[in-house]
Amino acid sequence: MRARAPITGFMARHPRLSQLATIALFLLVWEITARFFVDKMFLSPPSRVYSEIDRVLNTKGLMQALTLTLYELSAAFVIAVAIGMAIGLSVGLNAFARRCFMPIILLLYGIPQIVILPLFILGLGIGPPSKIAFGVTHGIFPIILAIVAGVQNLKPVLLTSARSMGANRWHVLRYVVLPHMMPSFFSGLRLGMTGVLLGVLLAELYVSTAGIGYFTGLFTQNFDPTRLLGLISILAAMAIALNEFMRTVERRFSRWRGND
Amino acid sequence: MQKQDISVQIQNVSHSFGVEGHAKHVRALLDTTMDIHRGELLALIGPSGCGKSTLLNVIGGILSPTTGGASVNGKPVNGPMPHDIAYVFQENALFPWNTIIENIRLGMLFQGVPKADHEGRARAALKAVGLSEFADHYPGQLSGGMRQRAALARALSLDTPVVLMDEPFGALDEQTRMVLGEDLSELLSRTGKTIIFVTHSLGEAVFLADRIAVFTARPGRIKEVIPVDEPHPRKASFMTSDKFNGLRNRLFELLHDEIRKTVNLRSGSTGGF
Structure with missing residues (x-):
């Protein structure tokens, strides 16, 4: 093979640096495009979004909207995890339940839920309950699937071995099944979080008088991309922070994996 | 007989x-x-x-x-x-998420050995198979032969x-x-x-x-x-x-x-x- 150019070799040895460079390049392209090529009614450059972020935060009612959305998100997430775990474990641990219910679950997961959003609004009104419910139905499926999959690929010899040493059902669940499914449980949680975010924001965008979705709609209709992108940046920052938090917890539970 | x-x-x-x-x-x-x-x-x-x-x-x-x-x-x-009866299986039957000594202690927990005896018996079993220095390693960090030794130690600890x-x-x-x-x-x-x-x-x-x-x-x-x-x-x-x-x-x-x-x-x- 030919010797690589020195810059490529240097970047290859520093993935973190290449990562930052990619982001910087993206921001640069965005900046140039927004400044010179696109109508400023449709797109704002990142420098302007950043310098005018306080204009977003000072928008009347926006802080309440942020709080409300956060409340809807956390409520939906907690419910999705609780129900998802109960369903995932009972379906995953029982061969009969799995064969009976898994096809139904997959079928339901395959339906684009947006088409039944109006039903949620009809049944639960335009307030937070319909948003929470819609967030739950989006977040719960990845969690169920991750738990079922996580319980599935447990090596049978580990179960046999535990039983041969006298493990009872609780022991098996606590010391074999749960630690085994931890990694997939956490990826389920992260996917579930993404699902919940999607569900809640979709429902807010569809119809609402409050919440983040209301304001994204409002800023778009007012041709105010600066504030729209500012709001999106705040949301993205929140999502990234949550995701990073989950990854930290996940690493704590999967120390053994790094050594495989 | x-x-x-x-x-x-x-x-x-x-x-x-x-x-x-x-x-x-x-x-x-x-x-x-x-x-x-x-x-x-x-x-x-x-x-x-x-x-x-x-x-x-x-x-x-x-x-x-x-x-x-x-x-x-x-x-x-x-x-x-x-x-x-204690078992040593063909495949690696150690719990990958536990260290070697945790694996051995877990076996005794399953079997119902009083907690106070776990540490001493686990150390003794590890010593018997020559793995004392690897007590805190995860199975994934050991070679196949060492893993089977560890499995043997777990079986021995069950006495x-x-x-x-x-x-x-x-x-x-x-x-x-x-x-x-x-x-x-x-x-x-x-x-x-x-x-x-x-x-x-x-x-x-x-x-x-x-x-x-x-x-x-x-x-x-x-x-x-x-x-x-x-x-x-x-x-x-x-x-x-x-x-x-x-x-x-x-x-x-x-x-x-x-x-x-x-x-x-x-x-x-x-x-x-």
């Missing part, structure tokens, strides 16, 4: 997998009877699919036989008997009179097996446990066992039991002795026809070459 000297009794054990008359019905084990003495090392050897592992699982209470039964220390086997081993070194390379075999002979001669182990290796069987039960092709029966009259612990020099080679050749003759049968059976069932 005194009744008290019998550790494991196997009586008319037969086992079939699947439903009778069905295409997938397989008779794995046929009417096997045998007594295993206290402190004895018994090797089960035979063609693949002859029911050696099935018999081991019946003794261990992991499988209940179609007919017949086993008893351990006079108690009939109806399920796992964690206080009488059972009987240990069952299903091809414990099956996945290891020959050199590692040889060294582990020597260590095992040395270790087990000290503990005085009753050991039943399944193996595919003729040399391993002769080197470790007091008696070798040779199985026929499926449906498996015990064809012959060969005694190996050599005191434990056995030294590496035993492996090059005429006695060793004589026994090994004898085993080879006994097994050769049986293995031929299974191979022919298989190529026949797929329509031949």
Whole structure:
């Protein structure tokens, strides 16, 4: 093979640096495009979004909207995890339940839920309950699937071995099944979080008088991309922070994996 | 032979997998009877699919036989008997998310050993297999041979009179097996446990066992039991002795026809070459 150019070799040895460079390049392209090529009614450059972020935060009612959305998100997430775990474990641990219910679950997961959003609004009104419910139905499926999959690929010899040493059902669940499914449980949680975010924001965008979705709609209709992108940046920052938090917890539970 | 000297009794054990008359019905084990003495090392050897592992699982209470039964220390086997029997499996059966010492402690927790004894017994077992320095490693950080040693330590820590081993070194390379075999002979001669182990290796069987039960092709029966009259612990020099080679050749003759049968059976069932 030919010797690589020195810059490529240097970047290859520093993935973190290449990562930052990619982001910087993206921001640069965005900046140039927004400044010179696109109508400023449709797109704002990142420098302007950043310098005018306080204009977003000072928008009347926006802080309440942020709080409300956060409340809807956390409520939906907690419910999705609780129900998802109960369903995932009972379906995953029982061969009969799995064969009976898994096809139904997959079928339901395959339906684009947006088409039944109006039903949620009809049944639960335009307030937070319909948003929470819609967030739950989006977040719960990845969690169920991750738990079922996580319980599935447990090596049978580990179960046999535990039983041969006298493990009872609780022991098996606590010391074999749960630690085994931890990694997939956490990826389920992260996917579930993404699902919940999607569900809640979709429902807010569809119809609402409050919440983040209301304001994204409002800023778009007012041709105010600066504030729209500012709001999106705040949301993205929140999502990234949550995701990073989950990854930290996940690493704590999967120390053994790094050594495989 | 005194009744008290019998550790494991196997009586008319037969086992079939699947439903009778069905295409997938397989008779794995046929009417096997045998007594295993206290402190004895018994090797089960035979063609693949002859029911050696099935018999081991019946003794261990992991499988209940179609007919017949086993008893351990006079108690009939109806399920796992964690206080009488410890298992070393062929595959790595350590919990990958626990360190080696956590694995050993967990076994004792399952078995019901008082918490206060866990640490001391776990350390002693690790020392016995020479893994003291690796107590806090995860199984993924150890070599295959070390993992099987750790599994052996876990079995020893349970302090059972009987240990069952299903091809414990099956996945290891020959050199590692040889060294582990020597260590095992040395270790087990000290503990005085009753050991039943399944193996595919003729040399391993002769080197470790007091008696070798040779199985026929499926449906498996015990064809012959060969005694190996050599005191434990056995030294590496035993492996090059005429006695060793004589026994090994004898085993080879006994097994050769049986293995031929299974191979022919298989190529026949797929329509031949």
